[in-house]
Amino acid sequence: MKDFGSDKKNVVQANLDAQKIAFAPIMFQAAKSLRNLGILEYLFNHNKADAKTIATTLNLSIYGVKVLLEAGLSLEMVYLKNNEFLLTKTGYFILRDKMTNINMNFTQDVNYLAMNHLEESIVNGKPEGLKELGNWDTVYMGLSELPEKAQKSWFDFDHFYSDYTFPDVMPILFGNNPKSFLDVGGNTGKFSMECAKYDPTVKITILDLPGQTKMARKNIADAGLENRISAIDINLLNNNDPFPKGFDIIWMSQFIDCFSLEEINGIFKRVYDAMTPDSSFYILETFWDLQKFPASTYSLHATSLYFTAVANGNSQMFHSKDILKVIEKAGFVVDEIHEMIGMSHTLIKCKKKVL
Template identity: 20%
Template sequence: MQMNSEDIRELASAFQKSRVLLTAYDLRLFTHMGRKARSADDLAARTRTDVRGLDRLLGALTAMGLVIKRETTYRATESAFRLLSEESPEQLSLGHLSNLYDNWGTLTRAVQEGGTVLEPDFDTEERREHFIAAMHSRARNNARELAVRLPLAQTRHVLDVGGGSGVYSMAMCRAWPGLRATVLDLPQVTPLTRRYVAEAGLEQRVKTRDGDMRTSDWGQEYDFVFLSAIVHMFGPEDNAALVRRAHNALEPGGRLALVDFLMDDTRTSPAFGALFALNMLVNTRQGDAYTESEVRRWFEQAGFTDLGCVPAGPNTRMFLGTKA
């Protein structure tokens, strides 16, 4: 693909639009706007910001198509209200991306040193809630679509490893009557899981199990193990061990489904995966975007048979295997 100087400049300045949007999100600007046209003075008072500074932010949001300006007032567009206001059930959770924005400023050092240079700070209540909310928001629609495609007709009990909010477990239980699920996650996370599950009214079918997936006992009473958006957080040895743990937890004939941003063997496609690999470099010690070939090797080494890989959703693929 041929690029000119303007293309390069646009790439180099793309962070500006991202930061404008994330600043508006951090200030809860679209929630404060609601559906009304408001002045910059009014919105500055509501967001506790400087009037001049907020007016410039509103100008940029208007130029980006997220706000409509009429004389001296500003109003959110319909799509901005629907996707960015807390008053909307379709609001996107961007708090995690706002956190990542700062982290990506360390990319140069991460490339130089071969891994994150950040101090671990995930285990704070605010960041934990942002992360779980972001994963829930991102997965919600795809979970419904994927659940009906999963081979669960004969399944009784699913183990959802690192299941966070339980979004996939809940979708599976809704799609398959009689199914029950257990979400295995850290004890700092499972209270959030139970909150999401209670809000969905599925407490009788979706339970939690506290533990570190790499060291804790998973149990052995499952006929399906679901491992979604997990392996990119860890190195190859840990991931091979997780697949072995899944094999041990399954009854004979049980299946493992691994869903992630799987790359081709060139590690340049799809583009999302190539960028996501850098996200893992910035934020983790050993995390990465892995290839389908690498995942296949983990499955084969663990003893899985009947292997296959299919599209799972936007930018993701699902690798399946059966315990003989």
């Protein structure tokens, strides 16, 4: 594994960063309150203001606005000049950046209470925090039954990153005029419907758990695409349940991060058995070691802990080399790698190894 990070901070900076970690859950709530109560919006619209003016306009107590703004100073979301508060670039990101808001809502609505069970999850190898949302073995079994707010934040988080990949991946996938796709872990059917819109002749089959295929079938019917997209219920962890054959492309998007390396190996072997020498197997994933910006790597490392405490207890956002080893072990060769697809993804095209 390639070296990552360093220990070059001075003692003062290291101590400050340690306190940021110690108080992180408290300060997260302060940032969210500054956003949700309209304080950041007020500063954006009025350039600068004192706490009393903001409190009077928003019908909040001066005390409440003051403690939040003072927390905002240490969060570097606002700064103070001549007794008036002004919005910083970081504050603007919290207020207006779509990705930041989706990440914050995902943290609050899906993960916040669950993360109290992270240590248990590590020790027991199970998503002990999932009990805060419902009584399932994995979050995927309960996606269609999640509390409304948590469900919205979960799907907003999942779709936001994958949606950005569509314009980049479609020309690659359809470059050789494929006639059929197997969308493994197709979830709500969003990717399959995008394929059907991109090419009016392609036929697609979704493989997923019954709860997800139920949602997918409804979405597909609403879009009038039942004649071109079908769905099959399957337990993706049952290695005795083979994948259907006869597809030009087998596709997995943001899917393998939902499983352990051992489980991925079993899934890949079933993909191998379902393929012909002419089939192509595409994997679209966010690998933390292949990110262009530190913010992406940080977000992926945090997301791994969601998988630990909430999703399933044994998966993560992987280092690319971990998955390349599983690809080789399953009998594939890597035919192409396309980095920086969308915001942060890598697309890997695999073929059966010629013996």
